[in-house]
Amino acid sequence: MMPRQKERDPLEVFQELENQVRFFRELREISRLVNSTLDLDRILNAIVEKLPGIMGVKACTIRLLQPATGRLELVASSGLSREYLERGSIGREDSIFKVLKGEAVSIYDAENDPRVDYHEAIRREGIKSILVVPIRNEREIIGVLRLLTDKHHFFSPTEINFTITVAEEGGNAIHKARTYRQITLLFNQIEEQERFIHSILDSLWLELLVVAPDKRVILVNRRFLESKGTAEAEILGRIYHEVSPWQDTDPANCPITQVLAGKGPMTVLACRNETGPKWYERHLSPILASDGRVDFVIEAIRDVTDQKLLEQEKMARMKLEGVIEMAGTAAHNLGSPLFAALGTAQLLRDDLTSPELQVEIDTIIRNLQKIAELSKEMTAATGFESRTYVGDTRIVTLKTDNRQTDSSLSSVGDKPSQKINDRICDGSS
Numbered sequence: 001m002m003p004r005q006k007e008r009d010p011l012e013v014f015q016e017l018e019n020q021v022r023f024f025r026e027l028r029e030i031s032r033l034v035n036s037t038l039d040l041d042r043i044l045n046a047i048v049e050k051l052p053g054i055m056g057v058k059a060c061t062i063r064l065l066q067p068a069t070g071r072l073e074l075v076a077s078s079g080l081s082r083e084y085l086e087r088g089s090i091g092r093e094d095s096i097f098k099v100l101k102g103e104a105v106s107i108y109d110a111e112n113d114p115r116v117d118y119h120e121a122i123r124r125e126g127i128k129s130i131l132v133v134p135i136r137n138e139r140e141i142i143g144v145l146r147l148l149t150d151k152h153h154f155f156s157p158t159e160i161n162f163t164i165t166v167a168e169e170g171g172n173a174i175h176k177a178r179t180y181r182q183i184t185l186l187f188n189q190i191e192e193q194e195r196f197i198h199s200i201l202d203s204l205w206l207e208l209l210v211v212a213p214d215k216r217v218i219l220v221n222r223r224f225l226e227s228k229g230t231a232e233a234e235i236l237g238r239i240y241h242e243v244s245p246w247q248d249t250d251p252a253n254c255p256i257t258q259v260l261a262g263k264g265p266m267t268v269l270a271c272r273n274e275t276g277p278k279w280y281e282r283h284l285s286p287i288l289a290s291d292g293r294v295d296f297v298i299e300a301i302r303d304v305t306d307q308k309l310l311e312q313e314k315m316a317r318m319k320l321e322g323v324i325e326m327a328g329t330a331a332h333n334l335g336s337p338l339f340a341a342l343g344t345a346q347l348l349r350d351d352l353t354s355p356e357l358q359v360e361i362d363t364i365i366r367n368l369q370k371i372a373e374l375s376k377e378m379t380a381a382t383g384f385e386s387r388t389y390v391g392d393t394r395i396v397t398l399k400t401d402n403r404q405t406d407s408s409l410s411s412v413g414d415k416p417s418q419k420i421n422d423r424i425c426d427g428s429s
Contacts, residue, residue, distance in 0.1 A: 030054075031169050040177035044076035047170045051147065052079055055159065058127070058150040062135065063090075064143035064174070072096070072144065080125065080148070087121040095132050099144050104133045104164055106155045110148075129153040131160065135167045137175035145170070207280075207301035211256055213294055215240045224301070246270055246282075259284045259297050269304075279308040331378035338375060342368040 030050055037043060048060040059079030063072040072091055090096055095105040095115040107113045107130040111123050116130065127148045135143040145167045147155075155163075201208055201221040210219035220235050228235070228245065235243050240256055255268050268282040281302045286294045345368060349361045 030166055035169075035173055038177050038180040040174065040181055041076075043170065043173050043177050047145070047166065048076045048078040051163075051166060055147055055163070057147045057153070059148040061085075061146045061148070062143060062170075063146075064135070065141070075143075084121055084125040087118045090117065093117050095130075096144065099132045099134050100141055102134055102136075102141060104131070104160050106131050106160065108152060108154055126150050129155070131155045131163060133160070133164045133167045135171040135174065137168075137171045142171055142174065205302075209240075209299045209301075211240050211297045211299065213260060213296065215256060215260075217243060218296065245272055255282065255284050256297055256299070259286050260294050263288065263292070263294055278303065278305045280304060327378045331375040334375050335372075335379075338368065338372055342372060 030047065044062055048062055052058065052060045059077065061077040061080065062075055064075050065071070066073050072089075074085060077085055093116050095107065098105050098115075105115065107115060110116060110127050110130045111119055116122070128151050129149040131147040133145050134141045135145050145163065147163060198221070201219075202223070204221060204223060206221075207224040207227055208219075208221040209217055209224060212218050217235055217238055217240055220232060225232060225235070228243070241254065244254070246254070255266050259266050263286050265283070265285045268284070270280050270282055272278050272280060281304045283300045283302070285298050285300075287296050287298065289295045342365065345361060345365050349358065349365065352358050352361060
């Protein structure tokens with residue numbers, strides 16, 4: 001015959017039901033608190049400050065497993081002295097081993113129970129009983145939660161289940177907060193790296209654009225924005241051909257299209273009319289992905305106007321030096337017939353008896369002598385200077401070792417003199 005099961009006291013049953021209702025109400029409140037924020041510290045503090053009042057205990061602590069070390073680290077507490085909290089590691093306690101396997105551990109006599117360490121510290125703190133439960137998220141155990149009393153207390157199954165439920169609810173919120181913190185940290189690192197890269201790019205004396213394979217501009221530096229007189233928001237995300245300052249914006253022929261198709265670097269010399277013609281060297285480099293596709297194209301634009309002007313000036317100077325050499329050669333070749341003509345004129349002068357003819361031949365001799373003098377200076381020329389004459393025309397003055405000449409050639413009679421200086425009409429010096 002089966003023994004009759006002892007009937008439970010109706011008052012005890014009512015008290016347990018009342019506790020369950022109260023715990024359910026408090027659980028909803030704690031759930032609302034911990035899920036209302038992604039701030040990890042606020043979640044932890046909400047649990048350790050709210051739970052002792054609900055359970056009628058002295059204190060509460062939360063320790064979380066650190067992913068890098070696998071050790072338990074105290075992250076939140078209430079109701080305990082600093083001296084007790086700093087007593088040492090609890091990682092070797094038997095109760096911790098069990099909790100980390102997923103079991104809840106209830107300790108009635110904490111001062112003497114071998115499942116916990118630091119009994120002397122427990123006595124000084126006045127702790128009598130301890131409940132330890134695992135904190136888990138949906139996948140794994142991530143820490144432990146402890147409730148500590150200042151009176152001996154036997155934790156009922158309802159209290160243990162409630163504490164486990166709170167720990168699980170908190171565990172899910174903690175996992176979300178940790179994930180959010182990691183994501184926030186990652187974004188902060190990315191932003192910091194972007195600021196660092198922008199600082200470097202903005203310090204360059206090059207105009208810089210980064211273009212995606214769909215030809216949208218994804219990055220520009222300050223130098224480019226200043227040259228365009230626009231803001232970054234007006235450039236980023238737009239099609240390259242809409243913001244490019246070049247005339248080769250035909251999608252089929254522009255260098256960007258060629259680099260995207262050929263996957264090789266390219267350098268282009270381009271002219272841009274601003275306050276005047278300015279020359280730029282455009283260097284386009286593709287950045288390739290591991291599979292060989294073009295991830296994006298970097299266009300670096302360097303102002304080479306000064307270099308171009310120096311090259312033009314050098315070419316003009318070489319041309320003028322050629323003119324001087326040619327003038328010297330011509331003067332040298334002219335010397336022999338000139339002096340022969342001058343000698344013949346002088347001999348003829350000696351044979352003339354007519355005063356009128358003598359005046360004419362004297363004029364011829366003077367002009368031949370003048371031509372001879374100028375030919376000598378042309379032969380001895382070692383340099384030149386140029387200066388503006390009229391409009392874009394420039395006039396060249398020859399130099400010799402001893403002096404600079406700006407001589408004029410007198411014509412026959414009283415007509416004005418004529419400059420012998422060469423005129424260069426291409427606008428270059």
